[in-house]
Amino acid sequence: MNLSKDKxxxxxxxxxxxTDWQGVKKKKFKRGFRTKSEAEQWAMxxxxxxxxxxxxxxxxxxxLYYGDMENRLRESTxxxxxxxIDLKILPYFGQKSMNDIKASDVRAWxxxxxxxxxxxxxxxxxxxxxxxxxNYASRYYDLKNNPCKKAGSIGxxxxxxxxxxxxxxxxxxxxxxxxxxxxxxAFQTLYWTGMRIGELLALxxxxxxxxxxxxxxxxxxxxxxxxxxxxxxxxxxSNRVVNIPQFLAEELKEYTGMLYGIMADDRIFHCTKSxxxxxxxxxxxxxxxxxxxxxxxxxxxxxxxxxxGFTPLEIAERxxxxxxxxxxxxxxxxxPNKQAQLADRLDGEFTKEGREL
Numbered sequence: 001m002n003l004s005k006d007k008x009x010x011x012x013x014x015x016x017x018x019t020d021w022q023g024v025k026k027k028k029f030k031r032g033f034r035t036k037s038e039a040e041q042w043a044m045x046x047x048x049x050x051x052x053x054x055x056x057x058x059x060x061x062x063x064l065y066y067g068d069m070e071n072r073l074r075e076s077t078x079x080x081x082x083x084x085i086d087l088k089i090l091p092y093f094g095q096k097s098m099n100d101i102k103a104s105d106v107r108a109w110x111x112x113x114x115x116x117x118x119x120x121x122x123x124x125x126x127x128x129x130x131x132x133x134x135n136y137a138s139r140y141y142d143l144k145n146n147p148c149k150k151a152g153s154i155g156x157x158x159x160x161x162x163x164x165x166x167x168x169x170x171x172x173x174x175x176x177x178x179x180x181x182x183x184x185x186a187f188q189t190l191y192w193t194g195m196r197i198g199e200l201l202a203l204x205x206x207x208x209x210x211x212x213x214x215x216x217x218x219x220x221x222x223x224x225x226x227x228x229x230x231x232x233x234x235x236x237x238s239n240r241v242v243n244i245p246q247f248l249a250e251e252l253k254e255y256t257g258m259l260y261g262i263m264a265d266d267r268i269f270h271c272t273k274s275x276x277x278x279x280x281x282x283x284x285x286x287x288x289x290x291x292x293x294x295x296x297x298x299x300x301x302x303x304x305x306x307x308x309g310f311t312p313l314e315i316a317e318r319x320x321x322x323x324x325x326x327x328x329x330x331x332x333x334x335x336p337n338k339q340a341q342l343a344d345r346l347d348g349e350f351t352k353e354g355r356e357l
Contacts, residue, residue, distance in 0.1 A: 003039050006031060014039040018046075054143055058101065059094035065136055076220065076231035083224060084129045088113070093130075098137060103150035106130070110154045124155030162330070163292035164300040176283030183279040185255040186269050187297070189215075193242050194301030194319050197273050197294055198222060202230055205256055206264040213249040215242045217320065223272050238320040302327075306334040 001016040013031035028046065033039040045060050054061070062085065070078055092109050093101060109130075113123055130148060137143035165173065170191050177183040190200055193215060201221035208215055218239050222229045233239055244252075256268055277294050284291050292300075298319065305315050316327040 001040075001043055003036055005036075012036050012039045014043050016043060054098040054137065054141055056098060057094065058096050058098055059090055061098050061137065061141075062090065062094075062133070065133060068136075068140075074232060076222070076234075079222075079224060079229070079231070081129060084126055085133070088126050089130055089133075098143065101147050103147045106147045106151035110151065114154065120156040121158065122155070124153070124157055127154050162299050163290075163296040164303045165289070165292060165296070166300075167304055169289050170297075170300060172287050173283045173289045176286035176289075177279055180279070181255060181258065182269060182271065183276075183283075185251060186271070186276060187280075187283075188248060188251060190297040191301055192248050193244060194298050194305075195242065196220070196234065196238075196298060196320075197276060199233065199238070199320075201267070201269050201271065201273070201276075203268055204265050205259075205262050205268055208249075208252055208256070208268075210249055210253050213244050213246065215244055216240075217242060221267075223274075233320070235320070235322040237322045240317070240320050242318060299330075302331050303334050306331060 001014065003012060003014050005012050009032075011031060012033040012035065013029070014033065015027065015029040017025055017027050028043075030039075030042065033042065045056060066078075066082065069081065073081070089109075092112070093105070096105070110127065113126060118126075127148075131153070134143065134146045134148045138146045174184065174187060177187060186200060189195070189203075190197070195215075195217060198220040199217050202219035203215065203217075204219075207218070217233065220231050220233050220238075222231060256262060259266075259268060262268070273294070280294055281291075283289075302315055302319060305318070312324055312327045312331070315321075315331070316324045319327065321327050
């Protein structure tokens with residue numbers, strides 16, 4: 001390794017040879033270091049990455065992890081992964097060596113999350129990201145001891161209860177937000193289509209066909225670091241066309257008609273998820289209807305479809321579920337009464353046939 005000082009700039013430069021992962025010998029050169037120790041530290045970290053040396057710091061390993069995952073995951077998935085890791089994981093583990101992180105460290109980190117009062121599903125999501133990092137290190141970088149496996153998990157994959165409103169409860173709530181046209185129309189669209197909040201907020205004027213009474217869902221809205229981000233939908237099946245009832249088409253036409261100067265590709269709901277959550281709480285407080293989450297409007301739509309007699313396959317297609325098993329697992333508890341009705345109808349068929357004989 002050759003370290004020297006540039007006489008013109010007063011900065012240190014570093015150059016050395018290394019062997020890449022294909023066995024090819026290459027030369028590495030970098031200048032602009034303030035001190036000799038900075039140059040040495042950079043060279044050491046670079047060589048550790050090349051040798052898959054897990055004495056490297058956690059934050060340096062994450063750079064390798066991101067570099068690999070970016071080629072394999074959808075942009076929106078990668079953005080979410082980075083957001084969670086950068087916010088909840090790196091501040092705690094960043095300066096630690098990968099080989100030095102123990103199960104006790106993971107447990108201590110988990111306890112800091114548990115004290116913050118996050119939901120069980122969010123705790124599970126964050127913990128899964130850390131587990132994915134160490135599983136990756138074990139599989140591809142031969143990490144001998146996976147601290148996440150020893151520490152165990154936290155949180156739950158699914159919320160304990162799925163909340164939803166009956167049609168009567170929803171209509172009662174609706175009166176509490178009727179004073180704001182955008183809020184009223186947003187909730188109407190959510191309840192009567194079952195779309196996700198991110199799908200709703202990504203809708204543009206061009207996505208609605210008033211003649212055929214359909215809404216094309218092909219985008220997803222998210223808010224990252226104070227910026228609006230439009231990505232692809234959650235899954236391939238999320239790309240879909242949803243038929244809407246006549247009254248909803250008429251209300252949407254009236255609402256968009258009030259958006260003066262709107263262009264075809266302009267979003268029709270200029271708000272965020274946090275705004276919609278705030279408006280939902282306002283409507284609940286004003287009307288006294290039971291409290292549910294914003295996402296539960298999607299469940300409310302599904303429960304209405306079950307009540308109306310639609311099949312799991314039809315509901316899965318409307319909601320954009322990737323697999324029908326998702327629909328069955330999520331809404332199976334809504335079907336017992338339908339099974340009883342089915343049995344009664346079969347009983348009636350047998351009785352009728354017996355009379356005819």
